[in-house]
Each structure stands twice: as structure tokens, then as C-alpha cells.
Amino acid sequence: MRLNAEHIAYAQDTEALAKFAKALGHPTRMAILKYLKKQSCCFTGDLVDVFPLAQSTVSQHLKELKSAGLIQGEVYPPKIKYCINQENWNKAKTLLQHFFE
Amino acid sequence: MRLNAEHIAYAQDTEALAKFAKALGHPTRMAILKYLKKQSCCFTGDLVDVFPLAQSTVSQHLKELKSAGLIQGEVYPPKIKYCINQENWNKAKTLLQHFFE
DNA sequence: AAGGTCCATCGTAATTTTACGATAATAAAA
DNA sequence: TTTTATTATCGTAAAATTACGATGGACCTT
Numbered sequence A, B: 001m002r003l004n005a006e007h008i009a010y011a012q013d014t015e016a017l018a019k020f021a022k023a024l025g026h027p028t029r030m031a032i033l034k035y036l037k038k039q040s041c042c043f044t045g046d047l048v049d050v051f052p053l054a055q056s057t058v059s060q061h062l063k064e065l066k067s068a069g070l071i072q073g074e075v076y077p078p079k080i081k082y083c084i085n086q087e088n089w090n091k092a093k094t095l096l097q098h099f100f101e
Numbered sequence C: 001a002a003g004g005t006c007c008a009t010c011g012t013a014a015t016t017t018t019a020c021g022a023t024a025a026t027a028a029a030a
Numbered sequence D: 001t002t003t004t005a006t007t008a009t010c011g012t013a014a015a016a017t018t019a020c021g022a023t024g025g026a027c028c029t030t
Helices: A014-022 A027-039 A044-050 A055-067 A086-099 B012-024 B027-039 B042-052 B056-066 B086-099
Strands: A041-043 A071-076 A077-082 B041-042 B070-078 B079-084
Touching: A014 A027, A014 A086, A014 B012, A027 A041, A027 A044, A027 A055, A027 B012, A027 B086, A041 A044, A044 A055, A044 A077, A055 A071, A055 B012, A071 B027, A086 B012, A086 B027, B012 B027, B012 B086, B027 B041, B027 B056, B027 B079, B041 B042, B042 B056, B042 B079, B056 B070
Parallel strands: none
Antiparallel strands: A041 A077, A071 A077, B041 B079, B070 B079
């Protein structure tokens, strides 16, 4: 990127929406979230069993979902329980609803 | 990518949702769509005037939105009028609604 | 204290994305 | 026919993403 447009400042909602959408924009992450909707919570290892991906890859996707705010992790040593972050989930839902009318 | 997981076959809806979300997952594309919602339609040049980006960059974003099915172009030489593709827009809306409950 | 389990993080490679300027294409206008 | 206006596409570079295996850290269990 040879960006003259260093970084464009978009409206806050625009940025927020794009960030959520970006996190949703990979089939594995979408599938993880669908899984979490059913199970409500799960451990990293559960997902590693479900998806034909390396443990580190799954962990990386979880990290991105977390940094987008869509999930949260809770330590149950030596495991980590991931759940949907309901607050941000609702925020994303509302933003998208408004976006689509 | 050193993919052992050559390409995972996810559920059709999962793939479709991820594809829509990916297109929405960049602030410029999100802003273009917001603009299109207000104006209903516009020419490429209108967007080039609005965004501090090179014409080729805007064109590239439009291409991605188009290939995701969210917009469509109609030729009014030498201009091209872009509008939201209502059918796929509704499809994305419905898929996302169901996804978020 | 030593070993085991689970998971994050590091290092790295391939690929994709994002951005630019330059060029090509198209069709109206001069 | 040549020029002009508008936009797509090409070539390219920088950065981000996606994937892997290997390593390390935290915390039980032995």
C-alpha cells in the first residue's frame, strides 16, 4: 500500500461496522461463531476437534474474534472458555440492522 | 499459507455470509454503500470526488462490491452508474438477521 | 520437583489485500 | 477523424492475512 490517503477518518459507525464485518469475513470465523451460538460457550480444544486446522490457527482466529469484541475468554486452567460477548454482539446486530434499514 | 486444510467446505450459508461480510469489512466499502443508500445510485466519479483516494482505488473497491453481488453497474457512456443490487442486498440482510438471531 | 495438559505466542512462508500511477478502452463531441 | 471525458485494468509495491510447526507459560497432578 502506497497510501497517500494515510488514514481516512470515517464516521464512527462506519468504522465500527467495518471492523465487525471484517471479523465475520472469514468462513472459519463465521463457523466458529455459529458453533458458539449453539454451544453458548466452548474451549479452544473443542474447536480444534471440529475444524481441520492446526491448533495455532484456531487460536489465531479466536484472537481476532476477541479483538473485534465478538467473543470473550475466561480462564479455567489450563483451559480457556470462550463465549459470545453479548454486549458487543448486540451492538453489531443493531449497527447492521440499521445499516440494512 | 501452508495449508494442509486445502480448502474447508463449510455450509453454504456460512460461505455466503462470510463473503458478504468480507465485502463489508473495509471502511471505504462500507462508506461507499452508505453513500449508495442515500443517493440510491451514483457514478464512479462522484465517489472519487467524495473520497481522498485515487480513481483506480475507488474503482477497485467498486469491483469487489460488485463481485460480492452487493452492487451492480449500468453503462451510461462514458459513465457507469452503480446502484445497490437489491436482490442480493436483501439476501445479505436476511442471512445476517438470521445469524444474529 | 517433575511431568502432563491446554492453549497462546513466535517465527515464518504463501497468498491476498490495498493502494498508487500509468495505460487502455469506450463512446460522445468537436 | 481527432479529441475529450470517464472509467476499467495493468503493473507494482507495501502491508495484512492466513496457515503451519515449534516453543513457552500456566496450572494441575503425581
